[in-house]
Amino acid sequence: MHTPAKILGLLAIAGTIVPPALFMWSALGLDAVKAIMFVSSIAWFVAAPFWMKVE
């Protein structure tokens, strides 16, 4: 479970920060940015508990 969760987590991180960067460079519309960020946010909270270590 660790590896798939890590991959999903990394994709979620990318989905949170890459779309706004693309919007800044006029390569993506704002509605798409909002949709991708929301899905990525959900994905992050699904993946993080399986991946991130809580000390």
Added chain:
Amino acid sequence: MTVETLDDDVAGVVAGSEYERERVPEGALRGPSSFWGMYAGEHTAGTEFMIGPLFVAWGASAASLIFGLLLGNLLAVLTWRYLTAVIACDERLTLYYKMERIAGRNLVAFYNLANGLLFCFLAGAMITVSATAVGPFFPPGTIEMPTFQSTMPTGLAWILSCIAIGAAMTLVALKGYGVVAQVGHYAAPWMLLVFVACALVTLGRLGTTDVWALLTPPPGTEQKISFLGIVFFSWFCNAAMHLGMADLSVLRFAKKPSAGWASASGMFLGHYVAWICAALLLVYWVRAHGVDPTKGVDPGTMVNDSVGWAGLLCVIVAGWTTANPTIYRAGLAFQGMIPGLSRTAATLLAGAICIGAGIFPAFAMKLLDFVGLYGTVLAPIGAIIIVDHFFADSLGIARDPAARSGSAFNPVVLIAWLLPVAVAMYGYWQHNLFASYLPLPCAIACGLLYALLSRAGGGQAVARS
């Protein structure tokens, strides 16, 4: 600005179950990596969405924001590293137990009350911020959002929003905070990215990457906060934690004082990057929509407009993960003050005060002042610990005087603490001194008074008795 999102260690401390009245043993010490993540998480909170825009509302210059925040946060990190972490690793005691050894049990209870009330007001500000994220889920105009100038509730819908959010936070606090602490831990990196995403969208909308130009206020803007004001604000917005020694409870688990450098993750991510990103949100509304910066726009509306539901989720999660342990801690403080009060009743009492404070937007909208006052009241206690730890032997005064004498109340501490605080409050209310200028002189005066009064007989008398 935030309070701690508690990790397991701190949870144990607060719950009174882990080395509360003894030195932390060698086997329980943690390496620096434990602290870097914790500090990064705990200093990216819902209130960061308020502080950045408030700087814009106060007419802060670009130089103040870029360099002033850099300097102030650096000074905060140095305070954590060379005062808090050093004392924490030497003593390995909680703030409360160390204070009890100096001031006596009864005086610690009084400190707890002050601490608990201030925690409630801070959690109230977080409830206010989270409640602004409710508005966008309803048709426009359903909930009238507060502006920076709002001090009173804006209507019934607003009050109900605050009660709903605050009640949910309180109910979770009743269950403990383990789950919320975990959610806070998982959310920390994502929250920071949402702040950065807001800034990137803002830059895209304004068609420039010249952050300096964007942060430069228009000509004629009244500057209510100077470069020095920004430096002192960022240095002392967490004064209770570093100079006030609240973080002894956390850093006593560190193997070496160098763990104090971990505070840099919280300061430079949460109190630098996040604040500037949040400031850019209001800059967009001022430039694109002609909003009056002194009135501002609520965080929920700005974040929803910028990045949508992910942003609203961030506002709610950021407020929730930090307000929840705050309510829990305030409950513990009240429980310590009122004998026989159950944990449930104490938490409900704290939650009710927090909700009451959250309904009134004044605490969130005056956050720049409030956190300064928070530090002014609590930081001086740290100065007493500094004198006790570093200078007691050379000054010829007793270390841990209350513990030596078995005293439950050391009047020297009370006088040394409250006298400078009273003078500072007079300066704030009567002469409009900026609140963040007050913690440092107040703490220095408190330390000097404690040394002088102890030397003059008080501390020695306690020690001899």
